[in-house]
Amino acid sequence: MNEDxxxxxxxxxxxKKSAALDKVDMSIKKGSIYGFIGQNGAGKSTLIRIVTGLAFPSGGTVELFGQSGQKEIVAARKRIGSIIEGPALFPNLSAADNLEAHRLMKGIPGKDSVARTLQFVGLRDTGKKKAKNFSLGMKQRLGLAIAxxxxxxxLILDEPTNGLDPMGVVEMRELLKKLNRERGITILISSHILSELHLLATHFGIIHHGQLLEQLSVKELNEKCQQYIHIKVDxxxxxxxxxxxxxxxxxxxxxxGGVIKLYKYLDQPGKVSTLLAAAGLEIEQFMPMGEDLESFFTKRIGGVRHG
Structure with a gap:
């Protein structure tokens, strides 16, 4: 389980003399779901394109499944599925014909894999309906099927929930969890929907201006997302x-808004409220709260200075 x-x-x-990636040391463990977080232009897509062979690095190395040699990397990439910059679909073909075309292009044996994969992503009953007439959610699921x-x-997914409605986001999340749980597939997923990543990922990497600021597990993240008492008084x-x-x-x-975040006395809220009342203050809001992934991410990148 510790294999990278x-x-x-x-x-x-x-x-052009600007570092899109700046000496990045990243590791993704087998069986994990790695949430890759960063603003537009932070370097997420550049790293993904290098890993999948769509771009070449200026320096440093990439290891896939423990392999780093040029021939070994090419072979290792055959063990990867990906959606990058949107799924590559044939708009005038059905879901089944799309998958069959990609199966033949990739030289994958076994035509039965098409029906099996469509069944898994919930598109087996789309018949002859052309991909151009699919909803965005259906197109994303077809892209996942191709991958x-x-x-x-x-599995490497670059913004797989981009543009989806809330139900489509939930469907994609459950599909990815199922792939990880039932098939043991390791997943790297970049997304702007940080609340969704927090529900899905087991590990996180935060990249900013080409620098990987931090890698941490969901347990470590939850420990760092400080709990506090939210207080609003007159x-x-x-x-x-x-x-x-x-x-x-x-x-x-x-x-x-005059809100106070109190990071102490979490186990003694009564003492705090009694004190405020004794001071003649009118308590409008008083509740325990905790930072989410978005707050942690904003604070983390906000603490970085670039000269």
């Missing part, structure tokens, strides 16, 4: 002074 499916070492890509031809061990300044003097802590912050 993907490992990059000092991976670098230079475009699954040949039973890959590693006078936040008076409340802050009372907390600092009576509770003897400065481990809080006052944010927009």
């Amino acid at each position: 499916v993907l490992q990059t070492n000092q991976l670098t890509k230079i475009f 699954l031809l040949g039973d890959p061990e590693f 006078d936040s300044g008076k409340a802050a002074a009372a907390i600092e003097s009576k509770l003897e802590t400065t481990d809080f912050e006052v944010i927009a």
Whole structure:
């Protein structure tokens, strides 16, 4: 279980003297779902294109399934399925004919794999309906089906839920969980929908301006996403002074709207509310809360300075 499916070492890509990737050391363990997080232009798609052979690095190395030699990498890529920059569909062909065309192009034996894969993604009953007439969700599932031809061990998905409605996002999430759970497929997924990644991924990588800032498991993420008491009163300044003097802590912050985030006394909320009431404050909101992945990501990239 500790085998690395993907490992990059000092991976670098230079475009016109600008580093799209800056000495990136990434590792993805077998059996994991790796959520790749970054703003537009952060380097996510560049790394994915290098791993899949659509671009070449300026420096550093890529290892796939423990292989780094040129011939071995080419062979290892046959164990990968991917959706990059949208699924490559033939718009005038049916779902089955799309898969059959891709099966033949890839030289994958066994025509029965087409029906089996369509069944898995829920498109077996689309008949002769052309792909151009599919909904966006159906097109994304057909793209996933194409990526699954040949039973890959590693699935790389670049924004697979982009543009989907909430139900389509849920359907894609459940499909990916099922692939990981039932087939043991390792998945690298980049997405802007951070709340969705938090529900799906087992590990995360945060990239910013070409630099991989951090890699962490979902357990480590949850530990770092601080819990706090959300407090809103009629006078936040008076409340802050009372907390600092009576509770003897400065481990809080006052944010927009006069809301106080108190990171201490999580196990003694009654003590805090009693103090505020005794200070003559009117409590409008008082509840335990915690940061989500989006808040953690925003704070993490906000702490990085680039000269």
